[in-house]
Structures are given as C-alpha cells and as structure tokens.
Amino acid sequence: MRLLEAVRMALRTIRTQKLKSFFSLIGVLIGVTFLIAVVSIVQGMNRYMEERFANGLIGVNSFEVRRMPAIETGNVTADTWREWLRRPRVNYREANFLKERVKTPAIWARVCWERELDVVVGNLRGRVEIQAADNEFFRIKGYRLASGRTFTPQESQTGASVVVIGDLVRETFFPNLDPVGRELSIAGIPYRIVGVVEQQGSLFGISLDRFVIAPFNAPVRREACAQNVIHELWAGTDSPDQMQRAAREAEEYMRIARGLRPGQENNFYVQTAEGALGTWDKISRILFLALPGLVGISLVVGGIVIMNIMLMAVSERTREIGIRKALGARRRDILAQFVVEAATLSTAGAAFGILTGFGLAYAVQAFSPLPAAVAPWSIGLAVFLGVSVGVVAGVYPASRASRLDPIVALRAE
Amino acid sequence: MSDAVIRIRDLTRDYVMGAETVRALRGVSMDIDPNEYVAIMGPSGSGKSTLMNLIGCLDTPSSGEYWLNGQEVSRLSDNRLATVRNKEIGFVFQTFNLLARATALHNVELPLVYAGVPASERRGRAVRALEAVGLADRMQHRPNELSGGQRQRVAIARALVNQPSILLADEPTGNLDSTTSEEIMRLFGELHDSGQTVIMVTHEPDIAAFAGRVIVLRDGQVASDRLNREQAA
Numbered sequence: 001m002r003l004l005e006a007v008r009m010a011l012r013t014i015r016t017q018k019l020k021s022f023f024s025l026i027g028v029l030i031g032v033t034f035l036i037a038v039v040s041i042v043q044g045m046n047r048y049m050e051e052r053f054a055n056g057l058i059g060v061n062s063f064e065v066r067r068m069p070a071i072e073t074g075n076v077t078a079d080t081w082r083e084w085l086r087r088p089r090v091n092y093r094e095a096n097f098l099k100e101r102v103k104t105p106a107i108w109a110r111v112c113w114e115r116e117l118d119v120v121v122g123n124l125r126g127r128v129e130i131q132a133a134d135n136e137f138f139r140i141k142g143y144r145l146a147s148g149r150t151f152t153p154q155e156s157q158t159g160a161s162v163v164v165i166g167d168l169v170r171e172t173f174f175p176n177l178d179p180v181g182r183e184l185s186i187a188g189i190p191y192r193i194v195g196v197v198e199q200q201g202s203l204f205g206i207s208l209d210r211f212v213i214a215p216f217n218a219p220v221r222r223e224a225c226a227q228n229v230i231h232e233l234w235a236g237t238d239s240p241d242q243m244q245r246a247a248r249e250a251e252e253y254m255r256i257a258r259g260l261r262p263g264q265e266n267n268f269y270v271q272t273a274e275g276a277l278g279t280w281d282k283i284s285r286i287l288f289l290a291l292p293g294l295v296g297i298s299l300v301v302g303g304i305v306i307m308n309i310m311l312m313a314v315s316e317r318t319r320e321i322g323i324r325k326a327l328g329a330r331r332r333d334i335l336a337q338f339v340v341e342a343a344t345l346s347t348a349g350a351a352f353g354i355l356t357g358f359g360l361a362y363a364v365q366a367f368s369p370l371p372a373a374v375a376p377w378s379i380g381l382a383v384f385l386g387v388s389v390g391v392v393a394g395v396y397p398a399s400r401a402s403r404l405d406p407i408v409a410l411r412a413e
Numbered sequence: 414m415s416d417a418v419i420r421i422r423d424l425t426r427d428y429v430m431g432a433e434t435v436r437a438l439r440g441v442s443m444d445i446d447p448n449e450y451v452a453i454m455g456p457s458g459s460g461k462s463t464l465m466n467l468i469g470c471l472d473t474p475s476s477g478e479y480w481l482n483g484q485e486v487s488r489l490s491d492n493r494l495a496t497v498r499n500k501e502i503g504f505v506f507q508t509f510n511l512l513a514r515a516t517a518l519h520n521v522e523l524p525l526v527y528a529g530v531p532a533s534e535r536r537g538r539a540v541r542a543l544e545a546v547g548l549a550d551r552m553q554h555r556p557n558e559l560s561g562g563q564r565q566r567v568a569i570a571r572a573l574v575n576q577p578s579i580l581l582a583d584e585p586t587g588n589l590d591s592t593t594s595e596e597i598m599r600l601f602g603e604l605h606d607s608g609q610t611v612i613m614v615t616h617e618p619d620i621a622a623f624a625g626r627v628i629v630l631r632d633g634q635v636a637s638d639r640l641n642r643e644q645a646a
Binding site for chain 1: 500
C-alpha cells in the first residue's frame with residue numbers, strides 16, 4: 001500500500017469525524033501558532049529595531065560621543081545612573097582633539113539640545129526640540145531639505161539667528177504656507193527660517209519631525225548647554241566599516257584627552273547603532289530561548305492528545321482492523337494506516353497553526369507599528385514538527401493495532 | 414488429487430486456556446476440488462469455526478498439513494498469510510463486516526487496495542463486481558443506507574473482486590430473513606454454476622441443502638462427509 005493511499009484513507013476517516021479530529025489536533029495547533037507568531041513578531045521587531053530604531057536614530061555610518069548611552073531600553077540600576085550623571089560632559093577641547101586626531105575620514109558636528117522649549121509664531125505657541133549644531137550635522141544625519149537651504153559658513157561662524165525646521169514644526173506653525181523667510185521666536189529672540197527638512201516619519205508612534213535646528217553658535221545654545229560643553233559630538237563616515245574604525249579611534253583619543261589610565265573605565269560613551277540594539281538583542285535572544293520550551297510543551301501535550309485519540313480509535317475500530325486483515329492487510333499496512341492517520345491529523349493541526357500564527361502576526365502588524373516578518377524557515381519547521389509529532393504519537397497505537405489477532409478483532413463489537 | 418483446491422491432512426488445533434488445553438480440532442482430513450459447493454455443519458463446539466478460521470488462513474494449525482491451491486500454507490508467517498487471504502480467499506460473514514464509514518464501492522475496492530492494484534484499475538473492477546451482484550445503483554451508498562440483503566451482496570462483491578480460489582462463507586444467511594436468505598442462496602448457486610468454489614459454514618440444514626456436499630463435524634472430527642442426495646439426484 002502506497003503512502004498516498006494511506007493519506008487518502010486517513011483523510012477520509014478524519015473527514016467523517018470532523019469535530020473529534022479538530023479537538024485532537026488543537027494541541028499541535030496551539031504549539032505551531034506559538035511558533036509562527038512568536039518567530040514572526042520577534043523577527044518583525046528585529047527588523048523594525050534595526051531599520052527604524054537604530055539606523056533611523058543613529059545611522060549605520062555615524063556615531064556619537066556623549067557622556068552616557070543615548071538609548072537605554074534595558075534595566076539600568078540607580079547606581080549606574082548616578083555614575084553616568086557624575087560623568088563630565090564632552091567639552092570643546094575634547095571635540096577639537098578628536099576632530100584633529102582621528103585619522104579615519106569623518107565629518108564632525110557638535111550638538112546641544114533642549115527637548116522641550118517654547119516656540120512662538122504670531123499668537124501660536126508650542127513646545128519643540130531645539131538643537132544647536134554645526135552645519136555638518138545635516139550631512140551626518142542624512143537630512144535632505146524639502147525647501148530652502150542649510151546654514152552658510154558665515155551664519156555658522158557668527159552664530160546668526162537662523163533656523164532649519166522639521167516637517168511637524170512647519171505643519172504646526174505654518175500650515176499651507178512656505179515658512180522659508182518667515183520668523184519664529186525662541187526664548188524671546190526672533191529667528192529667520194532658512195530651510196525645512198523632509199519628513200522623517202515616526203518611531204513607536206513618536207514623530208521624528210518635531211525639531212528646530214539653529215547654528216551651533218546661535219544664541220539659543222545657551223538655553224541647552226552650559227558654557228564650553230556639548231551634549232553630543234556626532235561623526236559621520238562613508239561606510240559602516242569606516243564608522244567602526246572611526247568609533248574605535250574616537251574612543252582611544254577620548255581616553256587620551258581625559259587622561260584615563262589603562263584599566264580605568266571609560267567615563268564617556270561612544271553610541272553606535274549596534275550599541276543601541278544591544279538591549280533588544282538580549283530580549284530577542286531570551287524570547288528565542290524561551291520559544292522552544294513553549295512550543296515543545298504544546299507539542300508534547302498535542303502529541304499525547306493525538307496518541308490518546310489514536311489509542312481510542314484503535315479500540316473503537318478493532319472490528320475494522322479485523323476486517324482489513326481478513327481482506328489481506330498486512331501488519332505494515334495497518335501500521336502505516338494508523339501512523340499516517342496520526343501524522344495527517346497532526347500535520348493538519350500544524351497547517352491550521354500556521355494560518356492562525358500568520359493571523360496573529362498580521363493582527364500585531366495591523367494594530368502596532370511593528371511589521372510582521374514571517375520567516376520561511378519557521379513554516380518549514382512547523383510542518384516538520386507537525387509530521388514528526390504525529391508519527392511519534394502514532395507509532396505506539398499503530399503497532400498495537402497491527403498486532404491484533406484478526407480472529408479476535410473480527411469478533412469485537 | 415493434486416488438482417484439489419483444498420487438501421487438508423490430520424489438521425489439529427489446540428487452544429491453551431490457563432492450565433487447560435482445549436483440543437478444538439483432533440485430526441481433520443479432507444480434499445475439496447475446484448468448483449465444489451461444500452457446506453460444513455456441526456453443533457456449536459464441534460470445531461467448525463476453528464476449521465473455518467484455518468481454511469480462511471486467519472489461524473495456523475497446531476499440527477497437520479493444509480495445501481491451498483497447491484501451496485502449503487500451514488506454516489506461513491503472518492504477512493504471507495495476509496497475502497494468501499488477499500489473493501485466494503473471499504470472505505462472507507454472518508454480520509457482513511462492511512466498513513460502516515465507507516461506501517459500497519469503497520468497501521469492494523479494499524481487497525484491491527491491499528493487492529496493490531492501481532486506483533484507476535481498482536474502480537472499474539469494483540464497479541463490475543457490484544454490477545455482478547445487482548447493485549449497480551447502490552455503489553455510493555453507505556452500509557447503513559442498505560438493506561441486509563444488499564449489505565450481504567456488497568460483501569459478496571467484495572469477496573469476489575480479487576477472483577479468489579474459494580468463496581468462504583460463515584453463516585451467510587444468519588442475519589437475514591427467509592426471503593432474503595433464499596436470494597443470497599440463489600446468488601451462491603449462480604456463482605457456483607459459473608465455476609466458483611464455495612465453502613459455507615452453517616448450522617441450518619435448509620441452508621446446507623443448497624450445497625452439493627455436506628461435511629458434518631462433531632467433537633473436532635469429521636463425523637460424516639457425503640454428497641447431498643437432493644443435489645446428486
């Protein structure tokens with residue numbers, strides 16, 4: 001008897017008892033749903049974190065030198081926080097030192113920021129993030145202008161009262177108007193708008209367009225930084241490779257600039273996109289470690305349910321087994337029939353599980369900014385697990401069925 | 414003698430039940446030629462079921478020889494016996510023993526499935542077998558949608574679909590009313606007339622009367638083996 005024959009036979013049996021079959025495969029269904037959903041959500045999260053979060057906020061070709069990590073998604077102890085806050089901020093001298101010493105080609109920009117500062121335009125008032133930055137900042141961040149221009153060397157030099165604004169600021173204060181050439185005031189000082197940055201989109205539902213950038217020497221810097229220090233020293237390179245090299249150099253020269261002895265820990269932080277992903281990596285690794293456990297438990301339970309159902313089927317269908325044997329079914333025919341039946345049940349469970357897993361992943365995609373990325377390997381694994389669980393669960397009942405004495409089996413009621 | 418379909422010599426079958434050994438058959442010998450119509454009779458406990466199981470290759474004897482169609486089958490393994498049952502024997506049971514969930518057609522196809530006949534050929538042969546027993550219009554019905562007589566016809570079609578050497582019937586009319594019984598017996602007669610070897614186990618003398626030869630068992634031995642007067646006449 002060929003495999004196809006056995007599968008057809010199994011499907012016929014399953015079709016005639018739909019409800020019972022459904023309940024028996026629910027364990028496998030749940031296990032596989034878990035597998036598909038968790039894998040695709042974690043993978044989607046991974047992609048989101050890499051593309052939008054880390055690369056969006058920092059960029060693959062750039063890094064920043066600051067006194068503490070810019071992005072801490074993990075648990076930072078109070079002690080660590082206190083240590084971070086005691087660190088000195090990066091100062092002008094250190095910034096210049098790095099600019100001069102780092103040999104890997106890079107462009108540099110000092111940045112001071114204040115996350116919430118009142119901006120007034122006419123009788124409109126709103127809070128935005130104010131950044132005072134060197135002109136190179138636009139190139140490092142890859143900001144393209146939707147209209148207008150960035151700062152002229154002269155404006156940067158003299159700290160002219162000019163600004164480039166983000167798209168949300170344009171939309172809030174100048175709906176349906178070209179803001180270039182118009183004015184807004186910050187802390188009582190008027191600034192002329194010279195450019196608007198293209199829309200950057202959002203991250204976790206938070207807009208990335210709610211900023212105003214002024215030249216580093218503009219008066220507004222005093223609202224953000226103390227004398228002689230900066231929040232961040234940004235560096236931009238041409239490739240991730242160069243970025244790595246420049247970041248390593250920057251770390252070394254920062255240690256030299258601060259006179260740190262070997263063995264002494266850094267009292268500053270070189271923030272890269274990779275670094276920002278560190279915590280997320282830890283989380284996703286834990287999820288992936290927990291996954292086999294979760295899936296395994298459901299599959300074991302699912303397998304036991306199927307084995308149970310098959311044992312019941314064997315005793316319910318003893319007569320049928322006797323008939324089949326009388327008609328010439330060999331042991332291996334009966335064995336194959338029940339193993340294939342169990343495997344078909346469990347594979348059907350896996351198939352439904354894949355569908356519900358997909359459904360779950362896409363529901364997450366629909367109701368959150370996370371993309372669902374269903375990994376092809378997880379589907380392959382699910383099918384493989386489905387078949388294996390069925391085969392393993394089916395072998396014992398099937399071998400009992402195949403060993404029945406046809407005379408006894410024919411007498412069964 | 415060598416062309417006998419069934420050749421049995423000193424067949425015994427003992428069952429060990431706890432400390433006791435039940436000697437169900439105590440040395441049975443017989444020859445059955447092709448196209449014979451034989452009824453095996455006997456009171457309960459006479460060993461006729463045991464003999465039927467042995468003839469049907471569902472069981473193996475404790476001692477003795479059994480040649481079926483020229484092949485010694487009394488020492489074969491389980492799997493070989495299954496193949497012999499599939500190719501040489503068509504069973505008809507008292508309780509029909511159809512698969513309840515399967516259609517008449519699928520029931521008749523089953524022996525062909527185990528014979529490894531490809532699906533395309535199977536269907537045609539099963540259809541022809543059902544037509545031969547007059548059930549051309551009932552093929553897609555399940556057993557519970559058929560009358561007792563129709564069920565037994567499906568069983569007969571199934572028994573014959575593999576063109577077995579012997580049709581082996583165990584109380585084939587035991588669950589049927591007298592009119593239907595007669596119908597089935599007429600069908601057996603027709604099959605016999607067309608050349609089929611028929612062996613039938615029964616305890617009803619009027620059913621045995623349809624056979625050409627009646628073998629009576631008593632206490633695990635052949636008590637009488639004679640041609641049926643009525644039929645011989």
